[in-house]
Structure formats: structure tokens, C-alpha cells
Amino acid sequence: MIGAGLSGLAAARRVIAQGHDAVVFEKSRGLGGRLATRRTDDGMPIDHGAPALDAPDGTELAAIATELCPNAVRYPSIATPPAYDTIRSPLVFVDGITQFAKQLADGIEIIRGIRITTLRTVPAGFELGDEQGNSHGQFSGVIVSAPAPQAADLLENGPSDPERIAFLRSVAYAPAVMVACGVIGVTIPPQLMSDGRTEVVLRCINESAKRASPQAGESACVVQFTPEYSGAAYVDATDDQIIAKALEELRAQWGAGCELTWTQVKRWRFASCVPHRIPDDINPSDARIVLCGDAVSSPGMEHIYASGQCAADQLLAALTS
Numbered sequence: 001m002i003g004a005g006l007s008g009l010a011a012a013r014r015v016i017a018q019g020h021d022a023v024v025f026e027k028s029r030g031l032g033g034r035l036a037t038r039r040t041d042d043g044m045p046i047d048h049g050a051p052a053l054d055a056p057d058g059t060e061l062a063a064i065a066t067e068l069c070p071n072a073v074r075y076p077s078i079a080t081p082p083a084y085d086t087i088r089s090p091l092v093f094v095d096g097i098t099q100f101a102k103q104l105a106d107g108i109e110i111i112r113g114i115r116i117t118t119l120r121t122v123p124a125g126f127e128l129g130d131e132q133g134n135s136h137g138q139f140s141g142v143i144v145s146a147p148a149p150q151a152a153d154l155l156e157n158g159p160s161d162p163e164r165i166a167f168l169r170s171v172a173y174a175p176a177v178m179v180a181c182g183v184i185g186v187t188i189p190p191q192l193m194s195d196g197r198t199e200v201v202l203r204c205i206n207e208s209a210k211r212a213s214p215q216a217g218e219s220a221c222v223v224q225f226t227p228e229y230s231g232a233a234y235v236d237a238t239d240d241q242i243i244a245k246a247l248e249e250l251r252a253q254w255g256a257g258c259e260l261t262w263t264q265v266k267r268w269r270f271a272s273c274v275p276h277r278i279p280d281d282i283n284p285s286d287a288r289i290v291l292c293g294d295a296v297s298s299p300g301m302e303h304i305y306a307s308g309q310c311a312a313d314q315l316l317a318a319l320t321s
């Protein structure tokens with residue numbers, strides 16, 4: 001598996017559950033990909049990527065998340081979520097969303113801090129290599145769960161695959177700029193909010209469900225800017241300008257007495273896929289390099305999770321046929 005996000009971990013679990021070996025390569029030091037948690041200086045976990053797991057009751061994703069993390073908190077459903085960045089049924093993790101990723105990863109061999117850049121065909125399957133030219137072993141099949149632009153880069157250094165590369169290059173992503181902050185002087189409602197939305201702010205999330213509570217009188221919040229504002233700010237704005245904009249928006253929404261006690265800015269270039277049509281044959285039945293993740297699944301985290309499971313089933317079928 002390339003990538004230890006939601007779909008890559010789902011794929012690895014499925015391969016192992018079917019009695020096969022799996023190794024996950026992850027370029028970063030953390031687990032979860034865009035399900036990402038940071039800690040404040042006081043040690044409070046803050047979700048600075050996707051703010052919650054979108055896991056509607058009755059889905060397999062909800063079942064596994066609540067089984068692995070029984071202390072997850074169910075926030076009220078959002079009736080009118082913003083355009084394609086939908087979280088209809090938020091599940092929030094008291095240690096941050098990577099708590100779930102860590103539980104999903106339990107028992108899986110994960111090699112972190114290695115960016116796989118080449119997939120060289122060898123008699124046994126594929127030899128995986130990194131940008132320094134080091135080999136990371138030979139594998140009979142590969143599941144690629146990276147966001148589309150990174151998956152395309154990888155496939156370009158593998159066996160000829162022009163159609164899938166062209167498709168991956170066509171998938172557009174909305175950027176997201178986030179400000180995590182301590183807020184004093186006003187009262188912020190204690191739940192994930194869609195009503196914090198303005199022309200500039202996509203959502204404002206109160207992180208109060210997290211295990212280490214903020215200081216008395218303080219709310220820990222994450223302000224996520226709209227794709228439009230994020231796209232411009234991603235390259236042009238300094239952190240100070242972004243923080244000033246977040247403060248201006250919070251004051252407009254919750255009151256002029258709002259002050260920020262601490263701040264962290266995070267910029268995501270590829271946050272969420274813009275909805276797009278997925279070719280029926282994106283993973284041909286004999287493919288030994290199988291794609292999963294949001295580039296090749298319907299919108300919605302339960303579908304992204306399922307895309308990992310499907311990729312695993314498909315690869316195992318191809319390898320054993």
C-alpha cells in the first residue's frame with residue numbers, strides 16, 4: 001500500500017484479514033493522511049485536517065470507528081453541509097482524529113517517512129524505490145491511495161499507464177487553509193458548526209470534545225476558510241494575514257470582544273476532491289497496481305474507506321486468478 005490514510009489503511013486491513021501480507025509505505029511521520037491531528041503547546045489535540053469522521057450511523061465506517069474508539073463523540077448531523085466538503089454525521093475523537101487512524105493501523109507493518117517514487121516491473125511484480133534510488137523491496141501487487149496528483153507522479157515512474165495518469169491529472173482538488181486558535185472573550189457554541197459559515201469561512205469548529213480541555217474561559221477552535229479564500233491565501237498570504245482574517249471573521253460572527261490566545265496555521269493544497277466522473281474501468285480486473293482513495297471513489301468518507309477494501313479485494317483476485 002502506498003499511503004497510510006483512510007483508504008490505504010482500509011486496504012491493508014482487508015489484505016491481512018484475507019490471510020495475506022501487506023506493507024504500508026507512508027511518506028510522512030504520522031498516520032491518517034488528511035485525517036490529521038496536531039497538539040497545542042498545552043498538549044491539547046487539534047484536528048487541523050478533516051474536522052471529523054463523516055460516518056453516518058449504519059455504515060461500516062461508523063461501526064468500525066465506534067468499535068475501535070468507543071469514546072468517540074457523535075455531534076449532531078448537519079442538515080445543509082457546505083457544497084462538496086460534506087460532513088453529514090460527524091464523529092469526533094477525544095484524542096483527535098488520528099486516534100482512529102492509529103487504531104485502524106494496529107497490527108499493520110507501516111514504514112513511515114519513506115516516499116515511494118518508482119514502481120519498477122520485476123519478475124515477482126514491482127520493486128518499490130524512493131527518490132534517493134533506494135529499493136524498498138519487491139511486491140506482487142501495489143495499491144496506491146495517494147491524492148490524485150501524487151498518484152499520477154508515482155504512476156509516471158512505473159509501467160506505461162497513460163490513460164489512468166491522464167485521468168488522475170484531470171482530478172481537481174480544493175485547497176484548505178485552517179487556523180487553529182484559542183478564543184476568549186466570547187462564547188462559541190460547543191459543537192461542530194455549519195452556521196459559522198460566511199463568504200470567507202467554510203466552517204468554524206469548536207474543539208471542546210477533545211480530551212485535554214482548553215483553559216477556563218477559552219474555546220479551542222479551528223476556522224476553515226472556503227476553497228476560494230484558501231486558494232488565494234495558500235500562496236499569497238502570510239500566516240499573520242491569515243490569522244488576522246480569522247480574527248476578523250470570528251469577531252463578526254461571535255462578537256467584537258473576541259481575542260485569540262494562541263494560533264496555528266495549516267495549509268492544505270489537496271484537501272478535498274472536486275466531484276468528478278470516475279471511469280468505470282479505472283481499475284481493470286487484471287491490474288496489479290490498483291488505485292483507491294478519494295480520486296477514485298464517490299464523495300463521502302464511507303465510500304473512501306470502502307474504496308480501500310474494494311482495491312484489496314480486486315488486487316487479491318487478480319493475484320490469485
Ligand SMILES: Cc1cc2nc3c(=O)[nH]c(=O)nc-3n(C[C@H](O)[C@H](O)[C@H](O)COP(=O)(O)OP(=O)(O)OC[C@H]3O[C@@H](n4cnc5c(N)ncnc54)[C@H](O)[C@@H]3O)c2cc1C
Nearest residue numbers: 003005006007027033034049050085086115116146293294
Ligand atoms: C482541511 C480538510 C477538510 C476536509 N473536509 C472534508 C469534509 O468535510 N468531508 C469529506 O468527506 N472530506 C473532507 N476532507 C477530505 C478527507 O479528509 C479525505 O478525502 C480523506 O481523508 C482521504 O483519504 P485517502 O485515504 O483517500 O487519502 P489521504 O488521507 O490523503 O492518504 C494518502 C496518504 O498517502 C501518503 N502518500 C502520498 N504519496 C505518497 C508516496 N509517494 N509514498 C508514500 N506515501 C504517500 C500521504 O502522506 C497520505 O498519508 C477534508 C480534508 C482536509 C485536509
